[in-house]
Amino acid sequence: MELSSHQIIMLITIALYLVGMVVIGVLCSRKTDNVGDFYLGGRKLGPFVTAMSAEASDMSGWLLMGLPGVAYAYGIAEASWTAIGLAVGTYINWLVVSKRLRKYSQACGAITLPEFFTNRHRDKKKILTLIAALIIIVFFIPYTGSGFAACGKLFESLFGVDYHLAMIVSAIVIISYTTIGGFLAASTTDFIQS
Numbered sequence: 001m002e003l004s005s006h007q008i009i010m011l012i013t014i015a016l017y018l019v020g021m022v023v024i025g026v027l028c029s030r031k032t033d034n035v036g037d038f039y040l041g042g043r044k045l046g047p048f049v050t051a052m053s054a055e056a057s058d059m060s061g062w063l064l065m066g067l068p069g070v071a072y073a074y075g076i077a078e079a080s081w082t083a084i085g086l087a088v089g090t091y092i093n094w095l096v097v098s099k100r101l102r103k104y105s106q107a108c109g110a111i112t113l114p115e116f117f118t119n120r121h122r123d124k125k126k127i128l129t130l131i132a133a134l135i136i137i138v139f140f141i142p143y144t145g146s147g148f149a150a151c152g153k154l155f156e157s158l159f160g161v162d163y164h165l166a167m168i169v170s171a172i173v174i175i176s177y178t179t180i181g182g183f184l185a186a187s188t189t190d191f192i193q194s
Contacts, residue, residue, distance in 0.1 A: 018173045025177030028185035038182035039111045053190035065150050
């Protein structure tokens with residue numbers, strides 16, 4: 001595989017960008033003093049950063065790969081209705097669920113969703129913690145894997161880089177800045193990327 005000078009410049013630019021994302025993780029780790037800071041960014045994110053991060057996380061590879069695929073396979077009208085449905089669903093989620101979840105999780109001292117369910121319903125046996133954690137794991141693993149797969153396909157189609165290599169490098173970078181800087185790093189990188 002021989003790369004053109006344009007592709008080389010693009011790869012260098014992307015490499016610098018990926019390094020920048022890890023640097024953001026390191027910088028955000030300096031603002032993390034406890035578990036609440038790591039998992040929730042100290043509950044100090046503003047509404048704009050929170051909204052942009054939520055949408056970047058929610059749409060991720062779907063917006064770049066899935067929605068165009070729907071448009072190609074079923075037409076612009078179907079893709080438009082899909083986009084409208086996503087927008088309405090997101091709005092209702094923010095309107096109905098998000099405010100109450102923040103209020104109640106703060107009131108009962110919960111950091112994670114499983115912890116919220118346990119505290120909110122006074123589940124001393126922590127059965128709700130186990131059920132919620134299992135549901136999150138079962139659905140989050142394929143979701144995360146699809147995001148890494150989208151990265152691999154994107155780099156493969158744009159630069160001719162091996163799909164598996166691109167997927168692994170993307171996973172390493174994303175896991176690195178998230179592990180180093182927690183939710184604040186993930187939200188900051190989401191905000192920058194959106």
